[in-house]
């Protein structure tokens with residue numbers, strides 16, 4: 047576990063459950079991680095692994111009901127966010143923690159101008175008057191690389207392309223200089239060249255503004271390019287966590303190792319066919335009592351069906367949740 | 381936008397003309413004419429003379445164009461002259477009611493205020509009740525408020541107004557005696573007491589219509605709100621830290637109003653057509669009542685005129701609804 051004292055955000059044992067008509071869905075199970083100042087944490091995992099639900103649980107963005115955060119603490123700025131009142135959370139969202147969502151086509155309100163939507167958090171959180179907010183909005187649009195900012199404030203979202211809209215979303219999220227920016231698959235809906243531009247923009251903004259970033263993606267290649275640390279999620283749990291270099295050089299969890307083989311090699315020859323991991327993601331109808339990955343794991347043995355593996359330290363700052371030892375290829379002796 | 385509106389208006393004109401032709405021809409071919417109700421002792425030649433004096437001797441197309449001219453020029457100008465005192469009305473024949481022998485324009489001018497007051501207020505109150513109910517029902521979906529709202533509005537629009545009207549009369553006028561069962565159109569508001577009487581006599585017809593309209597519009601409002609509450613932009617608004625009030629009443633409501641405003645605009649002509657029955661029940665002598673009476677006595681000029689007015693209103697408010705849609709939704713581009 048990383049040092050507690052200086053982290054911006056410290057999540058411990060977070061557990062989120064949806065109560066649906068078809069039964070409970072244990073979407074997030076005992077998730078712990080921390081975020082250091084200025085750090086970019088990449089969160090990766092296939093669709094449905096609980097990445098979005100984890101991040102939305104932190105700041106109460108899930109619809110409750112059906113969602114319920116059953117356990118955990120989220121330390122931020124000396125407070126536990128899970129204990130805050132609705133009003134206190136509202137004061138914090140968009141000011142201290144900015145959020146960018148996956149689909150830029152639907153994430154902006156179609157009937158208000160982009161300017162109005164950028165100015166909203168400025169007026170609410172920073173108490174700016176209209177003209178101050180407008181000036182700041184122009185700066186923000188310029189910051190995220192939208193030309194002719196002054197004029198474009200009066201445009202509606204549909205007058206922007208997908209990539210430009212995502213830039214607007216980033217401008218909104220950064221409007222009040224947040225300490226943390228959470229970007230939930232911000233480039234998934236965009237085509238490859240635009241995706242690269244947005245990644246460049248974020249790298250650049252990070253240099254300029256120095257906030258911490260949580261970047262959710264299902265693309266390990268993206269993580270390799272921008273993240274300092276990576277958190278791999280599977281079945282609502284953290285299965286591997288560590289510095290990007292270390293995890294890429296030395297992946298310990300069979301799921302991470304399988305993910306690596308699905309990443310097309312950047313240099314040299316293209317793999318003739320993209321590797322995909324065989325099998326179905328797990329059902330999350332109860333609290334896990336066995337390893338969620340066992341049905342798809344090539345190393346599974348009988349203990350994996352009896353117990354849910356805890357995270358063990360692979361190397362200082364690098365941990366994985368598995369009973370198998372990747373160095374020996376044998377079950378770990380614990 | 382402006383050019384779109386003008387273009388739509390240009391299309392509306394032929395539509396209205398075709399409707400006018402159909403209305404005119406259908407009633408012209410209908411059995412029964414003004415001499416039908418005269419005593420049988422009147423000889424045939426005299427009947428024929430009466431027919432000719434009423435302009436019925438000419439070929440049908442000539443009569444149509446004469447009627448159309450009077451309908452679109454003479455009568456409106458007479459009405460304007462009557463209201464403003466300007467001397468603009470042309471000389472020449474007017475469309476005469478066969479029943480009363482007075483020009484239809486004059487009769488309509490007398491009848492419209494009653495309809496507007498009673499039925500228009502029913503619509504207005506209906507909207508004012510429906511909007512908040514729809515918003516709250518959607519925001520608190522499946523709460524007891526929503527359940528009760530769903531139940532009441534289901535009754536509200538599945539039970540026809542002539543039934544609720546009679547039930548209201550029975551309960552509030554006959555049994556409880558709170559309100560008069562008949563609407564007295566000659567009543568004038570002069571002081572507080574006469575105002576109270578007016579409020580009392582208008583209460584029941586307005587309530588019946590408001591209930592009916594509110595049932596429909598609140599369902600629309602609720603459905604539209606529900607559509608929007610699940611949209612991604614709502615999550616964005618919350619993620620920006622906006623309060624629930626702003627999220628719902630600014631972001632969601634503004635989007636939800638687009639289809640609702642359209643439905644309300646399209647529904648305005650039904651204020652007039654739907655009123656026919658309610659006016660009968662409460663004896664409000666408005667436009668609908670005039671139409672029914674004219675039909676009873678085969679007073680075709682009157683029927684033609686009122687039907688044509690209804691047709692124009694429907695075409696006009698459809699146009700208004702389209703234009704409103706374009707104003708409210710910035711994504712719509714007509715040009």
Ligand SMILES: Nc1ncnc2c1ncn2[C@@H]1O[C@H](COP(=O)(O)OP(=O)(O)O)[C@@H](O)[C@H]1O
Pocket residue numbers: 064066071073091092093094095096097098099100112330
């Ligand atoms: N509103 C909801 N109601 C019920 N289940 C949900 C809801 N939102 C997410 N889930 C469940 O939570 C799990 C994790 O979802 P999510 O965090 O969105 O995955 P990811 O972002 O990693 O693709 C999924 O199994 C999904 O079915």
Ligand code: SF4
Pocket residue numbers: 299300301337338339340341343344345346347350355367368369370
């Ligand atoms: S715990 Fe067992 S099943 Fe789970 S990933 Fe490790 S080896 Fe595979």
Ligand SMILES: [Mg+2]
Pocket residue numbers: 097098099230231
């Ligand atoms: Mg997601």
